[in-house]
Amino acid sequence: MKRTADVTGEVTTLDKRVASLDDATQALAETRDFGKPAKLRRVLEALRRVLLQSGGAAAVQARAQTLEEAGVFQGTDWASPEILLPALVGPGLHAGEADTVVMEATSELRMLAVARGDFAHPTMSAEDARQFLSQVLAMNLELLFTPPSEAERVRQGRTAQLIRDLFRHLADEIGYDTVLDKLVDEIWRVLRQRPIQVEQMRSLITRISIYRGDPDVDLGSASGQGIDRLITSLFGTTEASRDDPGVDVFRSRLEAMDTGGVQSEATGFARAMHDTGLVSPYHAELLRYLVNESDYLLGEALGLSETGRNCLLRYRDLVHRLIEEAVHPSTAQCVYGLALLLDRGILHEPPVVPALWRQLALELAPAARERLLLVFGDQPSPEARLTAGALSMLGQPLGVGQGDNPTCQSARALSMWAYNDPDYLLQMVVWAARDDEIIMHFEGQPISSRESEGGVATTLPMDLDPVSLLVVPHLDRIYAEMGRRCAGRPGDPHRWVNPEFHGWWAFRGFRINVDVQTGNLIDLDEFLRQFHASYHPAYNGGQPLIHPQPAGVAVTDSAARYVGWHAITILRAAPDPQDVMRVYFFNPNNDSGQDWGDGVVVSTAGNGERFGEASLPFDQFASRLYIFHADPLEHGRSEEVPAEDIERIVGYIERSWGADRLPAGMLQASRNPEA
Amino acid sequence: MPQAEPATKNPDKGYVALLGWSLNAVEALDRFDRRYVVVAPDWAEEYCFEHDIPYVLWNFERLNDRSMEIAETLKREGVDVAIPLFEETVEWAGAINSVLLDNPRLFGQAMLLRDKALMKRRAQLGGIRVGIFEEAHDRGDVIRFLKRVNQTLLKLDGDPNDPIHLKAFDKAGSLGHRVIRTPDEIDSIPDDEFPVLMESHLDGWEFAVEAWIHQGKIKFLNISEYVRLGYSVFVPATPELERFRPQITAQIEKLIKTFDIEFGFVHPEYFVTSDGEMYFGEVAYRPPGFKVFELMERAYGFNAYQALALAFDPKTTEEEIEAFFPREVVDASGVAGCFGVYPRRRVVSDLQIPEDTEDDDYYESHDLSAPLEETVTKRTAFGTHWGLLYFFGDDPYRMREVLKKQEELDFYV
Structure with missing residues (x-):
């Protein structure tokens, strides 16, 4: 028998596994397309076994071209590297399915071979590949720094370590300097949307600062533009906290300072906070100190506008109590919420102040307390956590995120109430936190969250802010129950559910351009005209939108393929600084900046967006819209919308999610009787 | 991309028909120099059409008066020989090849190879050692056989019985294979499994052979070693089993002669007892299950389906087939x-x-x-x-x- 060992002498495990991979790849390559699926399994298993070995990633990288040409990626998205999205690499690598992880990892190593110029790829340039990998690394930087979490280990076993080895290899080859630049850009981009939950960003920034302090790490030149601002917004923001001395030392320094010094501390923290949306734990300590010192300096430390300062002074007892109760170094982030809450002037709405006093005295139901303790620990108390969460949500209504849960409707409702109906939100919090039950009414019939079985989410969501953590499970069940009560009615249940669920101000008029039975597009022309007549200032009499309105969009991926239906809020339609009419909307997703393909790229900054808003040009937005509400008594001038505008939008639809939903003679389809 | 197109076909070589659908077989023939056509039921049609695979529709039910139809279709098409891929298509291959090769005996031969009871009788007539066997038509037959076998073995009442094996007449491998030790186990046999073949248990070492035959001669003989029947097999076998290769080869030659096999492929199973005596189990005239072909490709590097086409094709030359096969055992790059x-x-x-x-x-x-x-x-x-x-x-x-x-x-x- 021919033994490989006779030829090479010492045969390592890696050598053996690579030989087996080469054999499997060869068999795949020799097979015509139809036979490939049967031979792929062995290649993937061989790849995984090679990648598990030290030096495995380099071995796969060296074979990237052979693997691709053998057809490893054939019939999958990975076959077209030019359409791959850096943002999807993380989920791919964390998939429970080992084959998916292996494909994803192999695709990264192929990108690396392309970026290094070892593989002249027909559809991907070396520069694009490098850019792609930099973004992938930036978005998954935690893979470079942290060991697998317990959850990852349970789900992925030793694959969790495999992807870390892969990332170290990628970073070694690509270089950390570009990673850092991308990472910092990415952090800034997300922070510009002012999310309530910034834990992930904080931990990333913390890790980078540790990494930068490591003398063994050479970051190259000119890297990390803007990283200093991020790091100093958390650590060493001001003179007294420069050396990250710990809260106690900082406090004693404050106590020893003259007014000028404290003033400069206050403005320093305020500037950093409003710049980045991040709050330093020292900032919280400063506020706790200032409560007993000076309302003027408190206003300085919060960076308040005239309105905010006015609210602070008018309701100073309440604000003081809120700070004493909720603001702690470990809940520092709520300082930003408090500042914006004051600036919004909502304390001038009669029910809000007493509702906040109630919040301060609230006693939690055991279930609510347990949930808060489970997720946030006991420092500070669950009551303080919840109040801090309420401050954040009231100050940053567009910062609500749904986490990794299919609960976009509930997150959207919370955001709407915080934005539009703050005392109602506080009422919801009381019901959920104190009573562990929310009762809403649907067409006169009460629906209890306690009696309703099963929501949209199959497991209790954990990765949420304190308010969402308590309220979302109730809302989710009620929302699902409302849907169940519409079972059997013709058409889409959102017609009835949306107004009942969100509030009287959600318009009762309802438009949908998808036939629920067949999934085909219907009434497209009329749908789009009515949307213009209701929302476009040029066709609705120049009326700005008064209340935020629920709407549904067909989300598409970067190749413009349909991904799923998604709940969003339309906030306003207005011309941007370039005079392009845009729709500004809220997306309960954690990151609204998404590429929906065919040139439709959702913008989150730079086009007149306020913090937390996403926006698209009016026509592009209309092209992804499938449900909207309108006031049936407001007519607008739908007939004046030029045919070419409609055609252009229909073009966007046909090239994306509508591609396989067009029945013959679509534009002549019967009119919706609800019109 | 390599192999985006089918391999170039040599018009001077034979044209083979694959009876039954096997992706691995099709894929292998697709990149071989012989023309081929897949003969398979209608559910394969769309796939073949989509992937540009030569295809003739045929639903393999029991042989009937329409059976000539497929033989004639293939003859008109210019097909030289039909290759059975599954147990169920062995008799079809016999019937079709008797027409294509103008040799009526091939059909009778296929029927022998298809019925386990006939097969054993023929083997016995040819002087091949077999265990005790009998057909059973109902549970009563099974009880009688179990008793008789154990009497023969001089077992006393209360001694544990030696088991007997029950097999369907015409199914492949371990499908429908049961081991019976006590009369109460007999009750668990469903009615529709009868008639069955019953065999005494042979306390030997069971192994299988894959042999490619050209002009009545063995061209390649592989011994597959079972670690546990129905669970595990590997190729090539241990030296411990390979030392019987001369006796095994002699057995296969006897088998070829007894069953009058001129070309093609056989997959028999044997037991070898501790004293080196070979007992014939059964033989199939089609590829083995359990991916043994794939194991052989991994170990030896040649494609066993392509080998099948060579062994069946009447236009294959002696030199060609000699050159195709590696040397047994020594040329294997490892054990699969x-x-x-x-x-x-x-x-x-x-x-x-x-x-x-x-x-x-x-x-x-x-x-x-x-x-x-x-x-x-x-x-x-x-x-x-x-x-x-x-x-x-x-x-x-x-x-x-x-x-x-x-x-x-x-x-x-």
């Missing part, structure tokens, strides 16, 4: 084995390759899929495995150990 996984627990939720297996140098891959149902159906007969694990390494003894070890591991938890 596989293990069929059956869930061992009654309730399973996850597929999990044990680290012991995964870390083993010999382990290569698996084709198991995640469980669809949580409750595992109780096995009655040998049943079907849930997928295979593949191994490759240098040492056949180590391979045997590795495969043996898998029997104690859980892959579904």
Whole structure:
């Protein structure tokens, strides 16, 4: 028998596994397309076994071209590297399915071979590949720094370590300097949307600062533009906290300072906070100190506008109590919420102040307390956590995120109430936190969250802010129950559910351009005209939108393929600084900046967006819209919308999610009787 | 991309018809120099059309008066020979080849190879040693046979019985294979499994042979060693079994003569007893199950389906077939084995390759899929495995150990 060992002498495990991979790849390559699926399994298993070995990633990288040409990626998205999205690499690598992880990892190593110029790829340039990998690394930087979490280990076993080895290899080859630049850009981009939950960003920034302090790490030149601002917004923001001395030392320094010094501390923290949306734990300590010192300096430390300062002074007892109760170094982030809450002037709405006093005295139901303790620990108390969460949500209504849960409707409702109906939100919090039950009414019939079985989410969501953590499970069940009560009615249940669920101000008029039975597009022309007549200032009499309105969009991926239906809020339609009419909307997703393909790229900054808003040009937005509400008594001038505008939008639809939903003679389809 | 197009076909070589659908066979012939056509039921039509695979529709039911139709269709098409891929198409190949090759005896030969009872009688007539066997038409026959066999073995009342084996007449491999030890086990046999062939248990070492035959001569003879029947097999066998190669070759030659086989491929099973005596189990005139062809390709590097086409094709020359095959055992680059996984627990939720297996140098891959149902159906007969694990390494003894070890591991938890 021919033994490989006779030829090479010492045969390592890696050598053996690579030989087996080469054999499997060869068999795949020799097979015509139809036979490939049967031979792929062995290649993937061989790849995984090679990648598990030290030096495995380099071995796969060296074979990237052979693997691709053998057809490893054939019939999958990975076959077209030019359409791959850096943002999807993380989920791919964390998939429970080992084959998916292996494909994803192999695709990264192929990108690396392309970026290094070892593989002249027909559809991907070396520069694009490098850019792609930099973004992938930036978005998954935690893979470079942290060991697998317990959850990852349970789900992925030793694959969790495999992807870390892969990332170290990628970073070694690509270089950390570009990673850092991308990472910092990415952090800034997300922070510009002012999310309530910034834990992930904080931990990333913390890790980078540790990494930068490591003398063994050479970051190259000119890297990390803007990283200093991020790091100093958390650590060493001001003179007294420069050396990250710990809260106690900082406090004693404050106590020893003259007014000028404290003033400069206050403005320093305020500037950093409003710049980045991040709050330093020292900032919280400063506020706790200032409560007993000076309302003027408190206003300085919060960076308040005239309105905010006015609210602070008018309701100073309440604000003081809120700070004493909720603001702690470990809940520092709520300082930003408090500042914006004051600036919004909502304390001038009669029910809000007493509702906040109630919040301060609230006693939690055991279930609510347990949930808060489970997720946030006991420092500070669950009551303080919840109040801090309420401050954040009231100050940053567009910062609500749904986490990794299919609960976009509930997150959207919370955001709407915080934005539009703050005392109602506080009422919801009381019901959920104190009573562990929310009762809403649907067409006169009460629906209890306690009696309703099963929501949209199959497991209790954990990765949420304190308010969402308590309220979302109730809302989710009620929302699902409302849907169940519409079972059997013709058409889409959102017609009835949306107004009942969100509030009287959600318009009762309802438009949908998808036939629920067949999934085909219907009434497209009329749908789009009515949307213009209701929302476009040029066709609705120049009326700005008064209340935020629920709407549904067909989300598409970067190749413009349909991904799923998604709940969003339309906030306003207005011309941007370039005079392009845009729709500004809220997306309960954690990151609204998404590429929906065919040139439709959702913008989150730079086009007149306020913090937390996403926006698209009016026509592009209309092209992804499938449900909207309108006031049936407001007519607008739908007939004046030029045919070419409609055609252009229909073009966007046909090239994306509508591609396989067009029945013959679509534009002549019967009119919706609800019109 | 390599192989985006089918391989160039040599018009001077034969034109073969594959009876039955096997993706691996089609794929192998697709990149071979012989023209081929797939003869398969209508469900394969769309796939063949889509992938540009030559295809003739035929539903293989029982042979009937329409059977000539397919033979004539293939003859008109210019096909030289039909190759059976499954047990069920062996008699069809016989019928078709008797027309294509103008040799009526081929049909009778196929019928012998298709019926296990006839097969054993013929073997016996040819002077091949077989165990005791009999047909059973009902449970009463089985009880009588079990008693008689154990009487013959001079067992006393109360001694544990030697088991007997029950097999369907015309099914492949371990399908419908049962082992019966006590009369109460007989009650569990469903009515529709009768008639069956009953055989005495041979306490030997069971192995299988794959032999390619050209002009009545063995061109390549592989011995597949079972570690445990129905679970694991590897290629080539250990020296311990390979030392019987001369006797085994002599047995196969006897078989070829007895069954009057001129060309093609046989896959017989034998027992060798401790004193070196060979007992014939059964023989099939089609590729073996359990991916043995794939194992041979892994070990020797030649494609066993292409070898099949060579051995069947009447236009194949002596030199061509000699050049195609490597030398047995010495030319193997290693030992390839596989293990069929059956869930061992009654309730399973996850597929999990044990680290012991995964870390083993010999382990290569698996084709198991995640469980669809949580409750595992109780096995009655040998049943079907849930997928295979593949191994490759240098040492056949180590391979045997590795495969043996898998029997104690859980892959579904």
